[in-house]
Amino acid sequence: MHWLTTALILLPVGGALAIWILPLQPFAVGSTALLVALAEVGLWIDSVARFDFSKPGLQLDQRTSWFSDLHVSYHVGLYGFSLWLVGMTVVVMAAAIAYAFWAGRDRPRAYYGLMLLLTGALVGVFAAQDLLLFYVFWEAMLIPLYVLVGVWGGAGRLRATLVFVIYTMAGSLLMLASIIVLGISQGTFDLVGSGTNGSDWIFLGFVAAFAVKAPLFPLHAWLPEAYRESSPEVAAVLSGVVSKAAAYGFLRIAISKFPGPTSDFRIPILVLAGCGLIYGSLLAFRAPDVRGVIAYSSLAQLGLITFGLFAVNDLGLNGAVLQMVNHGLISATLFLLAGGIERRAATGELARLGGMARGRPALATVLMTTGIIALAVPGSTAFAGEFAILAGVFRTGWAWAVVGGIAIVLAAMYMLRLISAVLHVSPGPAVSDAALDLRPAELGFLVPLVACLLVLSAWPAAITDRSFGSSPSSAISGVLR
Amino acid sequence: MIATPHVDWFALSPTLALLGAGAVSLLGAVLVPKRARRPFGATVCAFGFAGAIVAGALLYGFSAHGHGVIGDAIQRDRLAALAMMIVAGAGFLSVWVSATEPMPDDHIAEYYALLAWAGAGMAFLTSASTLMTLFLGLEWFSIALYILCAIDVQLVGSLEAGLKYLIIGSFGSAMLLFGSALVYGATGALRFGEIAHAVAAQHLTHDALLVSGLALVIGGLGFKASAAPFHMWTPDVYEGAPTPVTAFMSAATKTVALVLMLRVLVTAFPQEARLWTVAVAVLACASLAVGNLAALVQRGVKRMLAYSSISHAGFMLIAVAANNALGGRALLYYLIPYSAMSVGSFAVVAARERELNAPVTFENLAGFGWERPLLGISLSVFMLGFAGFPLTGGFVGKFYVFAAAYRHGWIWLVIVGVAATAVSLYYYLGIVRALFMRPSEELQLAPATVAGGSPPPERLLQTGVVLALAVTVGSFFAVQPLIEGAKHAAGAIF
Numbered sequence: 001m002h003w004l005t006t007a008l009i010l011l012p013v014g015g016a017l018a019i020w021i022l023p024l025q026p027f028a029v030g031s032t033a034l035l036v037a038l039a040e041v042g043l044w045i046d047s048v049a050r051f052d053f054s055k056p057g058l059q060l061d062q063r064t065s066w067f068s069d070l071h072v073s074y075h076v077g078l079y080g081f082s083l084w085l086v087g088m089t090v091v092v093m094a095a096a097i098a099y100a101f102w103a104g105r106d107r108p109r110a111y112y113g114l115m116l117l118l119t120g121a122l123v124g125v126f127a128a129q130d131l132l133l134f135y136v137f138w139e140a141m142l143i144p145l146y147v148l149v150g151v152w153g154g155a156g157r158l159r160a161t162l163v164f165v166i167y168t169m170a171g172s173l174l175m176l177a178s179i180i181v182l183g184i185s186q187g188t189f190d191l192v193g194s195g196t197n198g199s200d201w202i203f204l205g206f207v208a209a210f211a212v213k214a215p216l217f218p219l220h221a222w223l224p225e226a227y228r229e230s231s232p233e234v235a236a237v238l239s240g241v242v243s244k245a246a247a248y249g250f251l252r253i254a255i256s257k258f259p260g261p262t263s264d265f266r267i268p269i270l271v272l273a274g275c276g277l278i279y280g281s282l283l284a285f286r287a288p289d290v291r292g293v294i295a296y297s298s299l300a301q302l303g304l305i306t307f308g309l310f311a312v313n314d315l316g317l318n319g320a321v322l323q324m325v326n327h328g329l330i331s332a333t334l335f336l337l338a339g340g341i342e343r344r345a346a347t348g349e350l351a352r353l354g355g356m357a358r359g360r361p362a363l364a365t366v367l368m369t370t371g372i373i374a375l376a377v378p379g380s381t382a383f384a385g386e387f388a389i390l391a392g393v394f395r396t397g398w399a400w401a402v403v404g405g406i407a408i409v410l411a412a413m414y415m416l417r418l419i420s421a422v423l424h425v426s427p428g429p430a431v432s433d434a435a436l437d438l439r440p441a442e443l444g445f446l447v448p449l450v451a452c453l454l455v456l457s458a459w460p461a462a463i464t465d466r467s468f469g470s471s472p473s474s475a476i477s478g479v480l481r
Numbered sequence: 482m483i484a485t486p487h488v489d490w491f492a493l494s495p496t497l498a499l500l501g502a503g504a505v506s507l508l509g510a511v512l513v514p515k516r517a518r519r520p521f522g523a524t525v526c527a528f529g530f531a532g533a534i535v536a537g538a539l540l541y542g543f544s545a546h547g548h549g550v551i552g553d554a555i556q557r558d559r560l561a562a563l564a565m566m567i568v569a570g571a572g573f574l575s576v577w578v579s580a581t582e583p584m585p586d587d588h589i590a591e592y593y594a595l596l597a598w599a600g601a602g603m604a605f606l607t608s609a610s611t612l613m614t615l616f617l618g619l620e621w622f623s624i625a626l627y628i629l630c631a632i633d634v635q636l637v638g639s640l641e642a643g644l645k646y647l648i649i650g651s652f653g654s655a656m657l658l659f660g661s662a663l664v665y666g667a668t669g670a671l672r673f674g675e676i677a678h679a680v681a682a683q684h685l686t687h688d689a690l691l692v693s694g695l696a697l698v699i700g701g702l703g704f705k706a707s708a709a710p711f712h713m714w715t716p717d718v719y720e721g722a723p724t725p726v727t728a729f730m731s732a733a734t735k736t737v738a739l740v741l742m743l744r745v746l747v748t749a750f751p752q753e754a755r756l757w758t759v760a761v762a763v764l765a766c767a768s769l770a771v772g773n774l775a776a777l778v779q780r781g782v783k784r785m786l787a788y789s790s791i792s793h794a795g796f797m798l799i800a801v802a803a804n805n806a807l808g809g810r811a812l813l814y815y816l817i818p819y820s821a822m823s824v825g826s827f828a829v830v831a832a833r834e835r836e837l838n839a840p841v842t843f844e845n846l847a848g849f850g851w852e853r854p855l856l857g858i859s860l861s862v863f864m865l866g867f868a869g870f871p872l873t874g875g876f877v878g879k880f881y882v883f884a885a886a887y888r889h890g891w892i893w894l895v896i897v898g899v900a901a902t903a904v905s906l907y908y909y910l911g912i913v914r915a916l917f918m919r920p921s922e923e924l925q926l927a928p929a930t931v932a933g934g935s936p937p938p939e940r941l942l943q944t945g946v947v948l949a950l951a952v953t954v955g956s957f958f959a960v961q962p963l964i965e966g967a968k969h970a971a972g973a974i975f
Contacts, residue, residue: 067877067960069810069968070884107851132880136871143870146910150918158918162907169906173899180883180895 002060004047005076008086009124011040012093016116019109026108030101033112037094040119044090053080056469057479058129058192066133071188075129079480081321081467082126085248088328089126091452092240093119096233098445099336103343105152105231118144118237125245131179131189134253135172138209141242142168149230160222160229167222171212178205182257191252196259196481203261206254207269213246214302216269217276227295232339235291239298240332244324247305251320255309256480266310270396273310274403277303281410285417289348290338293418294331297374300407301327307404308389316392317472318464323385325463326373326456330382333370333449337363340442341422344435350418355427360437364423366446373453375415376408381456388464486552491543493551494536495565495604499572502529503597510590518586522593527576529597533569533604537562541966547973553672554614556744558973560813561608563966564740567816568607570952571732572600574824577945578831579725584633592632596729599625603737610748611671612661615741619657619705622737623650626730630722642721649714650704657701663694664749673749686752695750699760702745705738708764708794709771716775719787724834727783728827731790732820739797743812747804747974754804761802762894768795769901776908782830782841785908786823789867792901793819796882799894803885809971811881814964818866818874818956825949826863829856832942843915850916855943859950861913866953868909869902874956874963881964 015036019029051059061077078086097115105111121144124137142165150161182202183189197203212219227235255262280300287293305327308320340363341356342348357364376382386408394401427433438446456462468475490497506522506529513521540562547558555561575596584592599622606618627650631643665671667690668679685691703711719727746757772792779785797819800812833841833849833856850857866873879902886894956963 065961067964069964070881136876139871139876143865143872147913147917150914158914161914161918162910165906165910166903170903173903176880177883177892177895177899180880180887181892184884184887 002062004043004050004060005078005127006062008040008043008047008090009076009120009127011043012036012116012119012123016113016120019113019116024109029108029112033097033116034094034101036116037090037097037119040090041094044087047078048083048087051078051080051083053466054469056080056475061129063129066130070183071190072132072183073130073190074133075190075192076124076127076133077129077192078127079467079475080469081251082248084321084325084463084467085126085244085328086123088244088325089122089241090119091449092237092328092332093122095332095336095445095449096236099233099236099339100231102441102445103233103339107151111148111152114144114148118148122241122245126248129191131183131191131253134191135176135179138175138245139172141245142172145234145238145242148234149226152231152234153229155229156225157229160225164222164226167212167215167219171209171219174205175209178202181205191257193481194257196257198258198260200261200264203254203258203265206249206258207265210246210249210254211272213249214243214306215246215299216306217272217279217299217303220276220280220299223299224292224295227298228289228291232335232342235295236332236335239295239335240328243298243302244328247302247309247320247324250306250309251317252480255312256476259477262310262312266312266396269310270307270393270400273303273306274400275303276300277307277403277407278410281407281414284414285410287414289350290341290353290418290422291335291348293350293414294334294338297411297414298327298331300411301331304386304389304404304407307393307400311389311392311396311400312473312476313392313395314472315388315395317476318467319385319388319392321467322381322456322460322463323389326382326385326453329449329453330370330374333366333446333453334374336446336449337367337370340438345428345430347430349430350421351428352430353422353428354425354431355423356431356435357423358427359433360435362438362443366438366443366450367423368419369450370453371415371419373457375412379457381453381460384457384460384464486554487550489550489557492540492555492557492608493605494540495533495569496601498532498536499529499569499597499601499604502526502532503594503601506590506597507594513590515586519580519589522590523576523580526593526597527573530569530573530576530600533600534566534573537565537569537604541566541970545969549610549672554611555605555608556610557608559970560740560744560973563813563970564607564736564816565604567736567820568600568603568733571729571736571820571824572596574821574828574945574949575725575729577941577948578728578824578828580941581835581939582723582725582831583835584723585635588632592629595625595629595632598622599629599729600733603733606737607740609741609744610673612665613671615745616654616658616661620654622734623654623705626650626726626734629726630718632726633723636721636723638721639723642718645714645721646718653701653704653711656697656704660694660697660701663690663697667691667694673745676749677751680750680752692753692756695753695757696760698745699742699757699764702738702742703764706735706742706794706798707791708798709767709791712768712771712791712794715791716784716787719790720781720783720840724783724827724831728824728831731786731827732823735790735794735797736816736820739794739801739812739816743801743809744974746801747809758802758804758889761798762891765795765798765802765894766897768792768798769897773901773904777904779908780842780844782843782846782912783827785912786826786830789905789908790823792905793867795901796879796898799886799898800882802894803889803891805885805889806968806971806975807881807888808885809975810964810967811878811885813967813970814874814881814956814960815878817963818878818953821949821952821956822863822866822873822875825946825953826860826867828942828946828949829860829863832856832939832946835939843911846912846915847919853938856946857916859946861916862950862953864909864912868906872957873953875953877957877960
């Protein structure tokens with residue numbers, strides 16, 4: 001029994017309730033939310049300190065019966081990899097809340113309350129060890145997102161939310177059917193120690209939910225609009241964290257619990273992931289605006305992560321977990337930067353941008369650094385992650401590694417295009433000389449994100465050696481069953 | 482000298498509490514000055530329903546072993562007691578909603594009397610254990626409701642709603658009565674248990690008379706539960722009736738009709754289970770299809786909620802069709818958050834209606850969520866609960882219903898339910914969208930403001946909404962005690 005995981009879930013939820021109930025001034029609301037988000041990061045650091053990375057099993061866990069007749073319980077806890085994903089979540093959420101605080105949002109009490117609620121739900125998804133509880137957090141994540149995009153989004157927000165919700169709920173409800181069938185037939189909804197299952201249909205129900213949320217090609221139709229219409233910090237959370245919840249679901253449920261169906265459906269899933277990888281990269285290369293590039297690159301990156309996961313070997317899984325954290329941090333940084341650029345130029349269209357590096361050294365440095373890490377130059381943490389994924393998937397078949405290799409070349413192309421279209425060439429019509437460099441406040445939330453990436457670049461083994469205890473494949477066939 | 486059976490007054494106590502409350506509020510029409518009739522009636526009626534809840538709870542506590550009372554005309558068991566509590570709870574909430582309804586004062590005492598008596602009829606009906614008491618209880622509360630629907634003669638559509646309900650409802654009652662007659666003709670028994678014995682002893686399983694009678698009984702109860710294809714009265718009546726009446730009807734009528742359907746089918750027709758499980762499953766699918774698809778195109782919120790109530794009848798019929806203990810548990814659990822959400826959402830609609838002095842449509846909900854955050858958030862929570870989102874009891878209810886269908890071996894029914902839920906999201910989230918995501922400048926209709934700003938918030942109605950909200954959310958966290966209660970209740974017949 002340990003309260004720390006529960007505290008990680010409840011702290012932001014409590015913060016949200018406090019913000020809603022207490023009659024605070026707008027400024028106080030924003031700063032309270034930021035403080036809660038930072039306290040959450042502190043709590044996470046505390047849980048890292050208490051975590052024993054040499055053990056592969058569930059730690060900091062807590063279990064209480066919720067309703068006993070169907071054996072559903074409140075069971076939370078963390079594995080090594082979930083700990084890293086939780087860390088990525090809390091850091092990105094703190095940065096997103098800081099961005100919103102800096103940019104200012106209408107109706108702050110509703111806004112920050114929802115952001116904190118979203119934090120709690122996301123941490124819950126990564127910590128839940130009961131199928132029904134997992135579903136509860138999974139759905140609880142959707143409600144704040146729906147409102148955050150629908151109320152504070154751009155002009156096309158209503159359509160974007162509608163498409164987003166229809167897609168994700170269609171997937172989620174199939175997952176609910178799978179959860180019921182699986183839970184009732186095995187007599188418990190607990191994820192730990194409940195054994196494996198060989199049913200293809202149940203497996204596909206779960207895959208449907210995760211494939212929509214990730215998204216996996218061809219279920220990504222909701223993605224471009226949702227990422228364009230939401231405010232930058234919500235887009236950062238969507239592409240950085242929410243998509244990782246789906247990848248986590250693949251790992252924790254689909255692959256761990258369904259070894260038979262995983263190997264049956266590995267090829268089709270890898271094909272879809274490969275299509276998404278190439279297609280997303282090409283679209284990112286052709287995207288007309290900053291957010292389009294990041295959005296489609298996100299589709300591509302999720303394809304790559306899926307490659308690593310469905311390689312189902314040590315290298316692939318370790319690489320996938322590292323890449324999940326990397327991509328979460330990278331795309332959050334890029335979206336927040338995109339928000340900053342849009343505020344300065346009043347547009348994200350690449351054709352109207354350009355030449356922003358001149359006289360804006362901080363912006364140029366942050367964007368360059370993030371972009372260079374994103375395109376996986378050797379020595380960067382993304383390079384480590386992608387290399388491990390490709391090496392892992394190579395063992396499944398060399399052709400997959402070729403597809404991945406092509407995609408990495410394409411990634412270099414679209415990232416460099418983005419960087420040069422924003423920073424270099426001649427100043428675009430939307431860029432005025434009066435547009436300022438990054439302000440200290442902006443650096444306050446961007447620098448920590450980039451610093452995390454640099455630390456991981458120096459020491460990727462912090463994650464790869466500390467996610468699954470001794471080895472991923474033994475964890476998959478052991479403690480995760 | 483006629484031999485009278487021993488009367489178990491305790492078993493009748495919830496009914497008696499409500500009968501008494503009705504009588505006292507009716508006396509108010511004569512004895513209380515006109516100004517004070519409204520608060521007097523509301524207070525008496527609220528105490529009546531509260532008393533019925535307490536009596537129901539006591540009855541639940543002291544009826545661990547179900548048995549027939551009053552010459553076996555009614556059954557004293559936990560199933561009845563729990564259903565009484567749900568009905569009385571819905572009535573209690575409806576009184577809070579009614580308290581400030583702008584209704585002419587002429588018939589206000591009758592209004593509360595009829596509300597209490599409708600509740601009394603429902604409380605009586607939940608314990609019916611013969612075909613006679615079944616029909617008696619059904620007519621008892623129906624007649625009260627017919628009048629309630631038409632009571633506000635100044636409200637456009639109220640009279641029409643009452644008349645429609647009367648005609649179609651009478652048709653449903655006639656079906657039930659005819660079915661009962663056929664069943665009696667085939668078996669020679671009126672008591673549910675004896676019907677089952679007679680069917681077994683005389684090998685009547687495939688008797689045409691009995692089977693037609695069964696079909697008509699299901700149809701008759703289907704009218705009251707507003708299950709498709711017996712639903713056609715629902716949208717018009719829900720739309721036309723005064724909103725507090727709609728709130729009460731949507732929650733309480735459905736509760737008794739479904740609980741009774743479960744009781745009749747399980748105790749009187751166990752041998753026909755192969756037939757009626759399929760029949761009820763078909764009704765469930767029809768209700769889900771009709772309710773959801775028709776709700777998609779509604780612009781009026783009351784009509785949308787009416788169709789949504791048809792689709793929820795479908796969900797609950799899945800639990801009945803499962804014909805197992807888990808299904809019974811699922812139904813009784815489902816009814817608790819459902820009733821709260823239903824009364825609560827109609828209450829919010831009533832509040833908006835009073836502000837605008839016009840029927841509430843999706844368009845004129847625009848901006849309401851920001852103007853009245855409490856009501857806006859509550860209505861959103863009710864909608865999310867109807868849609869089966871977590872953190873509301875609606876989610877756990879759906880989960881149990883699907884689990885029951887799966888345990889019966891009907892995965893296809895789970896899939897139908899899941900598909901229906903997916904469709905329903907469009908219109909439930911449409912309300913959330915109308916509340917919060919459209920600027921109030923889009924509002925076509927200016928609120929009927931009183932001098933010096935918008936009308937003051939209605940504390941009484943808000944209290945009702947907050948209570949409904951507490952039940953909706955609380956039932957998600959307190960699943961264990963509620964499901965335990967539902968388990969014992971369903972255990973009375975399974």
